[in-house]
Amino acid sequence: MAARKTRPAAITLKRRDVVTRVLSRRGDAAVVTGIGNAVHDVASCGDDARNMYLAGIMGGASMVAFGVALAQPQRRVLVITGDGELLAGIGSLATIGVQKPKNLAIVVLDNQAYGATGNQLTHTAAGVDLVGIAAASGFDSTALITDSAGLEAAMADIYDRPGPYFAVVKVKTVTGSRLDVSRDGTYVSRRFRAAMTGRAG
């Protein structure tokens, strides 16, 4: 008999609360979101020119953030994405693990499901270990966060620990409200670039 895949009952954190706490001390950090609910989670903390909302290119968030991190070495660059999005670009962890950008941190909101399409299970529900993959790919600092105490303990590392830093936060599938985030990529990207460079062009 095939094993039934069920979600551990122990998951208590809600993604919106996690993102609110993480971004509460963002400082001048740049934030790149993955496709899906991560866009709304980040926008719910206040729209910001330093947010690059990627509402497409599934699997691309970590490498977009990597390119930003190389170009902005003095600035912390934070990826907020889901497990499905990260899995779609899983090779990026190997590339980033080799390059070791000190100012890049990736925070994965792992609800073990494709939340935008009806909560079909992702590979993490079947036990695929994203933290293990990151560690094996060369991320020297990683964390698996399963409760609010763990999140508090990780807060300093997310912003200050020499990267690349990688954390998985296990979250419920419950989502927050959808926000009226601009879906106009031209607008969002130029606003973001101007905030990074201090130049209009």
Add this chain to the structure above:
Amino acid sequence: MTMAKAKARHWSHEVYSVLKRADVRQVAYVPDGGLAGLIDLCNADKKMRSVVLTTEEEGIAQMAGAWLGGQRGVFLTQSGGVGNCINMLSIMQECRIPLLAMVSMRGQWGEAFPWQVPMGQATAAALEAAGVIVQPVDRAEEVAETVEAAARLAYDGLRAVAVIVSQRITKSGERG
């Protein structure tokens, strides 16, 4: 002297100079024989950050991030990797982010290895379908000027541009 003139430097040196003048700082690539000379020159340059990718689409995302962060990059790939990039190229079109790409062809001029032909024959059409301006070059002495023009169209004209380097130049794949 005539011998020295006849033995002109490999085109990759001139392309490298073009990339330096264009202030290209990030180089993303999947290793490729046709572009190996250029890749080696970029790798040896400490002011360029050369990044080996696991798959080509990572490079498209990285190039978008480079521009978003205020740097210029170049993406180097073989034609066989172009198909991997298609969805990721959405960000160039939707955000109108510049891309400078160089694609070395296989499956095109005198290819002797059959598995290279399907993607090679689809390369230009696939790029154009994804909104990339394709600029082919089939003479070694014209590669550098084509890259220079493409860099201007990309970074000043704010467009995604791919220079397609003919197999006639690289001589790849003659023995399959």
